[in-house]
Amino acid sequence: MTNAxxxxxALPELIFxxxxxxxxxxxxxxxAEALRAGFRAxxxxxxxxxxxxxxxxxxxxxxxxEDFFVxxxxxxxxxxxxxxxxxxxxxxxxxxxxxxxxxxxxxxCPATEDGWQEINLDxxxxxxxxxAEGCVRRIGVSNFQPHHLKALTEGGxxxxxxxxxxxxxxxxxxxxxxxxxxxxxxxxxxxxPFGKKAAAPEDPLIRSIAAQYDATxxxxxIAYVRAKGLTxxxxxxxxxxxxxxxxxxxxxxxxxxxxxxxxxxxxYASGYDADNNPPAD
Ligand SMILES: NC(=O)c1ccc[n+]([C@@H]2O[C@H](COP(=O)([O-])OP(=O)(O)OC[C@H]3O[C@@H](n4cnc5c(N)ncnc54)[C@H](OP(=O)(O)O)[C@@H]3O)[C@@H](O)[C@H]2O)c1
Numbered sequence: 296m297t298n299a300x301x302x303x304x305a306l307p308e309l310i311f312x313x314x315x316x317x318x319x320x321x322x323x324x325x326x327a328e329a330l331r332a333g334f335r336a337x338x339x340x341x342x343x344x345x346x347x348x349x350x351x352x353x354x355x356x357x358x359x360x361e362d363f364f365v366x367x368x369x370x371x372x373x374x375x376x377x378x379x380x381x382x383x384x385x386x387x388x389x390x391x392x393x394x395x396x397x398x399x400x401x402x403x404c405p406a407t408e409d410g411w412q413e414i415n416l417d418x419x420x421x422x423x424x425x426x427a428e429g430c431v432r433r434i435g436v437s438n439f440q441p442h443h444l445k446a447l448t449e450g451g452x453x454x455x456x457x458x459x460x461x462x463x464x465x466x467x468x469x470x471x472x473x474x475x476x477x478x479x480x481x482x483x484x485x486x487x488p489f490g491k492k493a494a495a496p497e498d499p500l501i502r503s504i505a506a507q508y509d510a511t512x513x514x515x516x517i518a519y520v521r522a523k524g525l526t527x528x529x530x531x532x533x534x535x536x537x538x539x540x541x542x543x544x545x546x547x548x549x550x551x552x553x554x555x556x557x558x559x560x561x562x563y564a565s566g567y568d569a570d571n572n573p574p575a576d
Contacts (some may be wrong), residue, residue: 296448296456302396302432306458306482307336307518309365309544311537312530314343316526325532326352330363331538338460338528339484340401350390362486365392368401368437372576374414379421383430398422398431399460403443405570411448419452426454431459435482438569441475460484463525465495465516465560474536477524485525488516492564494561499534500559504552510543515556522553 300510311501312389312471316322322345328336330352331514339349346367353363367390373382403414404414418518422434435458436444444456459476461469476483489495494511505512513529517540520527548556 296452298455298457300426300454301434301457306397306526308526308553309334309337309489309541310366310484310526310528310548312338312342312486312495312528313349314338315530316345317495317554318345318349318534320347321532323352323355327355328534328538330356330358330536331469332426333445333541334537335362336364336366338366338484339386339390341373341382341501342368342370342372342401344391346386349574350392354391354472360393362539364396365399366388367395368399369401369418371404374404375417376421379418380424380428380430380521383425387430394429395431397433397435397458398425399435399437400439402573403436403440403569406442406571407542407555407570412450415443415446416450416452418546419454419544420445423454427458437461437486438567438573440472440569443480443569444475444481447463454482455479458482458484460528461464461525462488462565462567463520463523463527464488464563465498465519465556466559467564468523468557473523473525483525484528485523486528487526488520488529490516491565496564498559498563504548507514507552508546508548510546511539513540514543514546515548516548518548519553519556522548 311329315324404411408551425431435456437460501512506516
């Protein structure tokens, strides 16, 4: 697999998540606030149902297209080459954009399903077609485990995924897939950096480390995900928290503090398993 045809410029260092924002024009308001707070990268997905409202905020910002970065994703009900191409173009239209900077396969076809390798390869063929057509600048995956990635390679996929976006936060790092991607030269993004129900910033260890750095617990979560080598994808509808989260970019944890967080028991995970318990439709 090669990187041929994919944009090589640096990927963003921090991304604003758009899943679960207030609906309708509430999404537009939140994205406009996130832009004011400094965010220039936005994580979207057709399944979030808000492409139109995110796109409206980006357009209204007056920013040049090269000054912001948009990720979108193909949901599992659109697997296969044709539907993948179709839904990406639908999202582009809704967002009034000519291309996405990154397009991801939202979830792999579970390895418990008959013919899962071929289904993932067929979806990937759609991703490659979008890249060739110029609809997207990079293609990648989300929630893929090593066996899903190996099956793409072994199945003869030509283009290497540029990114794998996975759940990552204090209490849940998924070391195996992180190491796999780092060895394979696949960049990593970490979704839900505050853990399930935003519980990680409440953790006593995270709070005590925050006090040491004169930072907030949420900033420690963001800095931790970055220290593990992943780009955090974080969401808030609250302007003050957006600024707080953006400011975490200048925070670096010591190796000792990263190790203390590494030593936490597994906790705050969303409980999704790409093969056995992926989120419902
Ligand atoms: N690829 C995938 O399968 C996948 C799955 C899930 C999520 N994602 C992406 O990842 C993004 C982030 O995940 P998420 O939205 O589930 O969770 P998250 O960003 O970890 O947490 C969002 C929650 O944290 C709160 N929060 C934000 N900043 C805070 C701060 N500074 N202090 C305390 N609480 C804070 C927010 O509250 P307020 O809004 O009230 O401020 C909200 O309740 C999503 O929006 C989506 O783009 C991708």
